[in-house]
Amino acid sequence: MNESLYRKYRPMTFEDIAGQNHIKKYFKNASKKNNISHAYIFNGPRGTGKTTIARIISKLMNCKNPINNNPCNTCENCKSINQNAFMDVMELDAASNRGIDEIRQIRDSANYRPVAGKYKIYIIDEFHMLTREAFNALLKTLEEPPKHVIFILATTNMEKVPETIISRSQVINFKNISNIDIEERLKYICKMENIETEDSVLQIIAKKAKGGMRDAISLLEQVIKFSSDNILKKEELYDVLGIYDEKYIETYIYDLINGNTEKILKYNKEIYDMGKEPEILIEEGIESLFDKIKKEGFQNKYIFTLNELNEILKELKNNEDKKMVFNIKTTILSYINSKDTQDKKILENLEKDFYGQSETDEEDIIKNIMDFYTENNKKTNLALYYSIKNSEKIIQNNKIIFKFNETQNLEYQFIKKYLQDLKINISSITKNNLEIDIQYLNKIEKSEEDIKNSLF
Incomplete structure (x- = not known):
């Protein structure tokens, strides 16, 4: 089975990486000054080099003969890491290993010294998908990390990462790779593979990849496999990728x-x-x-x-x-x-x-009503707010219906009492001429006096 182009041409040193100049400079300087942190968060879009740079750092920190703050890629440690066979570098995909047991194993193994290298390095991809319990277990390790351990946590969704984890890590933000940088890398791969291209073919692929180098190389590979010879043509490109002239x-x-x-x-x-x-x-x-x-x-x-x-x-x-x-x-x-x-x-x-009236429109109208009363509940009648919140809300035939069950007589009476205010607000919120109907599923209503007595 042939190796995919993305794996075959995965960058081996910082210089091989397209774009991300700020990150390459940061880590080369950190290595030069021997100032590597114990935990990093690599945040950015998919296919922009997060895992690749994590592997280069793993090699650099364990390389026996580093060259100009780059791994040599010739020593035993570098070769072993390149082959995914180095015991001190562990990769985990949190999308499929997100539980506390996996993190506990990492926490326990982190206490032991490295077997062959200087550092134990844990690369956790898509780590925002960890469970809450797993995050808590990871947090304990980040609070008091052993000196021989480095965590590199990669994510495409920083919003889901707890602040407690962020505050204990160095955050490195990855950017989308420019079309020019992607195109240059594709030219290099085509040259190495003895592939010729018609004008603008690689430019179109780069644009289609939307900043992701991995996607760009995968698209290139699709077109190469479809081509009957070693020349990539525009027509074939449009057919394979389903794009338009x-x-x-x-x-x-x-x-x-x-x-x-x-x-x-x-x-x-x-x-x-x-x-x-x-x-x-x-x-x-x-x-x-x-x-x-x-x-x-x-x-x-x-x-x-x-x-x-x-x-x-x-x-x-x-x-x-x-x-x-x-x-x-x-x-x-x-x-x-x-x-x-x-x-x-x-x-x-x-x-x-x-x-006709779509379900999406109905949901939007109800959402707008609830948003209005949620945002303004301190300025409006609280009784009316909670009555609306607890009702079943349905839109039918240009009418909004508030339904109450037999245990909600109190809410039903409050809606009745402030019906005029409700009509005015709904009219201004929705900008629709919706009629309002109130339904109580129990035919026996309590009197206002009974309601007052139930409140005190």
Whole structure:
């Protein structure tokens, strides 16, 4: 089985790494001054070199003959680490090993001296996925780490990392790799593999990778495997990756902005005839429109279309019937753009008329109501706030219904009492003419006097 290009051309020294110059400089200086910390958090997008740099540091700290603050890659320790066979460097994927038992094993083994190297190094990938108990176990080790241990904790989601862990680690932020750096690395790989490329093929791959070197090399490998010879052609690139010719995207966006609805209908049919994904068209269309705005400046139709495309993309990602959503949404957007500004508000309701009241709209309305009362509960009637919170809220036929069961007579009475205030607030929050209905599932209601007595 052939080795994948990403593994075959994994950087072996700091100089081999594309981009991340601030990180390379940081660790070379830290090594030179012998000032390596006991714990690092590598934070950044996937495929930007977090694990690769962690391995280079592992080699550097255990290398027998370092060269210019780089690992030599020729000594026994370096070779062993490159082959994933070095006992003092342990890698753990927290996505599949997230429990307390795994962290306890690390904590226990960390107390023992290294077997072959100077340092024991633990690389934990996606460590934000650890359980709370596992985090607590890891925290104890980070508080009093042995001198011979270094932790490198990699994550793509810093928001999920507890502050207690962050405060005991050095945070190193990785950036997306520039298209230029990605393209240069792809050129190097093609040269080593004796692969020729047509103009802009590598540029398109770099752009498609969106800052991730691993993704870029994986895409390159797909195209190479598909190619019948050692020349990468644009046509093959478009077929393999399912992407669109830039001119096609520009034309599509032009007709969408200018409301050429008949052409949009024609394009939409072509897209499915070609077997391509509409999501990719919208993603690339958004990028193309951004470029257009940079060149030509802000225009109302550009901004409106950009926002609508973003909404279409969200819905496509969460809808099973992508074809219907794509066809309807882009057709309506094109039709709106074909009309004058004064017609736009009317035309924007076409979609709601077509779908009727969607579940998403219902959820949004209820969420807006609850957000209003949650944020303003100290300034409004607390009894009304808790009554709304505890009710079952349903929207049907342009009506919002607040339902209460037989144990919620008190909440039901408060809603009745402050019904007028509720109507005014809901009208201002939703900007819809919703009727309000209150339903109590027990036919026997307590009197206001009974309610007052129950409160005291």
